[in-house]
Structure formats: C-alpha cells, structure tokens
Amino acid sequence: MVNTEKWVSFSPAGTLVPTYECFNRCGYCNFRVDPGQDSWLSLSAAEQQLRTWRDRAIIEALILSGEVHPQSPRRAAWVQHLIDLCQLALDMGLLPHTNAGPLSYEEMAQLRPVNVSMGLMVEQVTPTLRQTVHRHAPSKDPTLRLQQLAWAGELRIPFTTGLLLGIGETREDWVETLEAIAQIHETWGHIQEVILQPHSPGQGQTWTGASLPATALIDSVSLARQILPADIALQIPPNLIAQPDMLFACLEAGARDLGGISPKDEVNPDYPHPQHDQLQHCLAAEGWQLRQRLPVYPQYDAWLPQPLQVAVGNWRSRLQAPPPSLDPLPLPTSQMR
Ligand SMILES: O=c1nc2n(C[C@H](O)[C@H](O)[C@H](O)CO)c3cc(O)ccc3cc-2c(=O)[nH]1
Ligand SMILES: C[C@H]1O[C@@H](n2cnc3c(N)ncnc32)[C@H](O)[C@@H]1O
Ligand code: SF4
Numbered sequence: 030m031v032n033t034e035k036w037v038s039f040s041p042a043g044t045l046v047p048t049y050e051c052f053n054r055c056g057y058c059n060f061r062v063d064p065g066q067d068s069w070l071s072l073s074a075a076e077q078q079l080r081t082w083r084d085r086a087i088i089e090a091l092i093l094s095g096e097v098h099p100q101s102p103r104r105a106a107w108v109q110h111l112i113d114l115c116q117l118a119l120d121m122g123l124l125p126h127t128n129a130g131p132l133s134y135e136e137m138a139q140l141r142p143v144n145v146s147m148g149l150m151v152e153q154v155t156p157t158l159r160q161t162v163h164r165h166a167p168s169k170d171p172t173l174r175l176q177q178l179a180w181a182g183e184l185r186i187p188f189t190t191g192l193l194l195g196i197g198e199t200r201e202d203w204v205e206t207l208e209a210i211a212q213i214h215e216t217w218g219h220i221q222e223v224i225l226q227p228h229s230p231g232q233g234q235t236w237t238g239a240s241l242p243a244t245a246l247i248d249s250v251s252l253a254r255q256i257l258p259a260d261i262a263l264q265i266p267p268n269l270i271a272q273p274d275m276l277f278a279c280l281e282a283g284a285r286d287l288g289g290i291s292p293k294d295e296v297n298p299d300y301p302h303p304q305h306d307q308l309q310h311c312l313a314a315e316g317w318q319l320r321q322r323l324p325v326y327p328q329y330d331a332w333l334p335q336p337l338q339v340a341v342g343n344w345r346s347r348l349q350a351p352p353p354s355l356d357p358l359p360l361p362t363s364q365m366r
Contacts, residue, residue, distance in 0.1 A: 037280060037312060038262075038322040041305070042089035042289030043082035045075055045118070047111055047129070051095030055169060056162035056236030057196060057228055060296055061095050069107075075114055079121045082292075088344055089126055089324040090118035091289050093296065096130035096168055108136050115143035119340060126189070126289075126324040131173050134180045141186055142334050145325040145341055146221060148189035149177050154209055155202040162196050162236050175209055182217020187329035191224025191264070194249055195241030203249055207256040214261060221326040222262040222286055225249050225279075229269045231299040243275035247282050254283030262326070264288045267308060268300040277315050286322070321348055 048069045051061035079090065092114055097107040115125040127140055128148040140147065152158075154171040163169040181188040192206050207223075214220040227241035246265070253263055264286040270276045290302045303311070309319045323344055325333065330341055 035280075035315075035317045036320050037285055037287060037317050038320045039287040039305075039308070040089045040289045040322055040324050041087045042091045042126075042291040042324070043078065043087045043123075044091045044093055044289070044291050044293060044295045045078065045114055046070060046295055047092060047094040047107070047114055048097075049095050050097070051130075052098040052101075053096060053130075053166035053168050054235070055166045056164075057193070057230075057234050057238065059231035059233035059298060064097075064101075067095070069110055070114070072113060072117055075117055076121070079118055079123060083121060083123065085292075087291075088124055088321070089289055090115075090123040091291065091324075092118075092125055092127040092129065094127075094129040099133070108132075108139060112139060112143055115140065119143060119337075122340075124324050124340060124344065128189075130168050131177050134184075137177075137180055137184055137186065141184055142337070144186070145323070145333060145337055146187040146189060146329070147181060149174060149181075150191045150193060150224065150226065151175065151178070151206055151210060152193040153196065153198045153202050154206045155198045158197060162238075171209075175213065178210070178213045178220070179217070182213060182219040185217075185332045186219060187221050187325050187332060188219050189222050189224065189264075190220060191222075191226055192249070192253075193226050193228060194246065195228035196236075196238065200248075200252075203252055204256065207253055210261075211257050214258060218260075219329070219332075220261050221329060222264050223253060223257060224264045224266070224288065225253060225284070226266060227269050229297050229300055231297060243270060243272060243278075246270065247275065247278045250279045250282035250284050260328070262286045266294075266297075268294055268302045269297060273311055273314075276311075277317075280315075280317060287319075289324070323348070 048067050049062045050064045050067040052064055097104050118125045124145045126146050127144050151174045227246045229240050263284045265279045265284045267287045294302050312319055
C-alpha cells in the first residue's frame with residue numbers, strides 16, 4: 030500500500046548559462062573558462078532553448094552563470110544581460126531562478142522583479158578553504174556570501190542556499206555553516222530550501238579530492254534537519270547519489286526535494302540527471318511519490334511583485350488541476366435519453 034505521507038518534490042528545469050567565463054578558479058569547478066574565452070549567450074540562442082523546453086513541459090528557467098569581476102567595466106552589461114535573459118524566459122512562460130554568484134544589494138534589487146526566487150550557495154564558512162580549494166576564488170569569501178543571504182532577506186527574495194560537502198571541511202564546520210544559515214533565516218524567514226551538495230569530481234577540475242562518501246551525505250542530512258527550522262526544505266541531487274539505497278536513506282533522514290531536474294546538469298556534466306519517469310519508478314519501490322513543484326515555494330507567493338504572482342498563479346492552477354481522465358465521464362441516467 031502506498032503511504033500518502035511519503036512525498037518528495039522536484040522542479041522540472043532547463044539551465045541557461047549566460048556565460049561560462051569566471052574570474053574565480055574554484056579547485057572543484059568543472060564549469061568555468063577564463064575571462065575572455067567565452068562569448069555571452071545571445072538572446073536568440075536562449076530563445077531557441079527556451080522554446081524546446083516549453084514543449085517538454087519544463088517550468089523553471091535556471092540561470093546559472095560564471096562571474097564577471099565586481100570592478101570589471103563589463104559588470105553592468107553582464108547584469109543587464111542576466112535581466113534580459115530572465116525577462117525573455119518570463120515572456121515565454123517559464124519561471125526564472127538566478128544564481129550568478131554574489132551580487133551587490135542594488136544588483137539584487139534589479140534582478141528581483143524578474144525572478145521568482147534566487148540562489149547562492151554558502152559552500153562552507155570554514156576560513157581555511159581560502160588557502161586551499163578557494164585560494165583563487167575571492168567570491169567564495171564566507172562573509173560576502175552570508176551578507177548576500179541577509180540582503181536577499183531584506184529585499185524579500187525567496188532564497189535557495191546550501192553547503193558543498195567534502196571540500197576539506199570538518200563536521201564541526203557543517204554545524205557552523207548550518208547555524209549561520211539558520212540564524213539569517215530567523216531574522217528574515219526567506220530561505221525556502223537548503224541544498225546538501227556532495228562534492229563530485231569531474232573531468233575539468235584542478236583539485237583532485239574524492240567524492241563525498243554517501244554515508245557522510247546521509248549524516249549531513251540528519252544534522253541539517255536537527256539544526257535548520259522545519260520550514261526550510263532539504264534538497265539533495267539524485268544524479269550525484271550513485272546507489273538508490275543511499276537516496277532512500279537521505280529521504281528517511283529528512284530530505285524532501287530533488288532540486289531542478291534538467292536535460293543537462295551544467296555544474297556536474299559528468300553526472301546526467303535521471304529522467305522523471307525513471308526517478309518515479311525508482312522511488313515507488315520504497316513507497317515514495319514524486320511531485321512537481323515550482324521554483325518558488327507556495328508560502329512565498331505573496332512576496333512576489335504582481336506580474337510574477339500572476340505567472341506563478343497560472344502554473345499553480347495547472348499543477349493542481351486533476352489529470353485529464355481518458356474516458357468521458359458517464360452521463361447521469363436522467364440525461365441519457
Ligand atoms: O542542475 C543543477 N541545479 C542546481 N541548482 C538548481 C536548483 O536545484 C533549483 O534551481 C532550485 O531548487 C529552485 O527550483 C542550484 C540552484 C541554486 O540556487 C544553487 C545551487 C544550485 C546547484 C545546482 C546544480 O549543481 N545542478
Ligand atoms: C552551483 C554550485 O555547484 C556546486 N559545485 C561546483 N562544483 C561542484 C562539484 N565538482 N561537485 C558538486 N558540486 C559542485 C557549488 O556548490 C556551486 O555553488
Ligand atoms: S564554482 Fe562558480 S565561482 Fe567557482 S569557478 Fe566555478 S563558476 Fe566560478
């Protein structure tokens with residue numbers, strides 16, 4: 030018998046990459062290229078991608094970018110390009126979620142009207158990482174990232190953050206990072222979900238660290254569930270968990286979301302996302318039911334600017350509508366003659 034309590038959500042997503050160029054060099058990154066080595070995604074190329082996704086029942090446009098230096102003369106044009114891509118996605122009926130690294134308060138305020146939620150990983154608050162995997166990544170300064178979380182709260186932007194696990198930190202560091210997130214959420218109440226992201230080595234990275242063991246991921250989920258308030262959902266990426274048993278153990282420990290499932294995981298291109306129906310089939314074996322969600326959690330709908338509320342409302346009614354029945358309903362006998 031199916032246990033109706035066992036629900037796990039995901040967001041049908043497609044990823045737009047405004048640019049792979051990034052002035053940081055995180056040791057674990059399989060995404061970045063050097064500044065000047067990549068052209069920016071044109072609006073017409075973006076439109077083509079968005080059109081194919083719309084036809085595939087995709088709802089979220091995840092805008093995930095390499096970073097242009099805050100002092101670069103190209104910074105303002107890059108932010109304007111992010112806004113234009115989000116507006117295009119909205120015009121085509123998709124719901125944007127942007128994670129483009131740390132932004133200034135003004136830049137976040139500019140992106141707010143065109144995003145139903147935004148995101149930035151804290152990674153870890155551990156200062157020693159500045160000497161190791163983050164040695165050439167000034168934007169991974171934990172103070173900068175926590176500041177961004179607080180600004181998002183001040184601006185009432187529904188927010189996604191998370192921890193990158195297995196990059197040289199300790200379990201005590203996990204506690205500190207989770208407590209820092211919990212504390213900011215206590216003030217602003219805007220953190221909709223926390224991603225527990227296991228470091229997963231790929232072909233392009235410079236650092237030779239191993240994958241996070243699955244047992245450690247399960248432990249991090251339990252710890253996060255203890256430290257974070259219950260209104261923050263815990264997200265785990267199914268493509269980075271090799272064994273179904275380990276995925277089930279994470280769900281038992283309190284994970285309730287599988288994140289954006291897209292045709293390509295741009296961050297971890299060596300680990301393709303499972304198809305929705307494969308995932309559904311796998312989860313059903315242990316009585317878990319898969320549910321689609323939007324990139325904004327329902328409790329934050331009222332925070333959104335009016336035009337975004339309309340776009341989100343349209344999608345909510347489509348998700349809530351009962352599936353069309355295959356056979357027409359029988360007419361009541363009085364109407365049959
Ligand atoms: O496909 C991916 N989606 C990633 N996403 C997408 C994410 O799962 C969804 O966009 C959100 O859950 C909103 O629906 C991120 C979003 C963030 O705000 C921060 C980090 C990530 C990381 C990834 C990632 O590594 N791969
Ligand atoms: C977008 C997010 O993707 C995560 N990220 C970057 N590189 C890797 C990797 N090799 N394995 C897992 N996650 C990674 C970081 O946490 C970043 O903030
Ligand atoms: S992880 Fe993000 S900030 Fe770090 S190098 Fe890659 S794209 Fe740049």
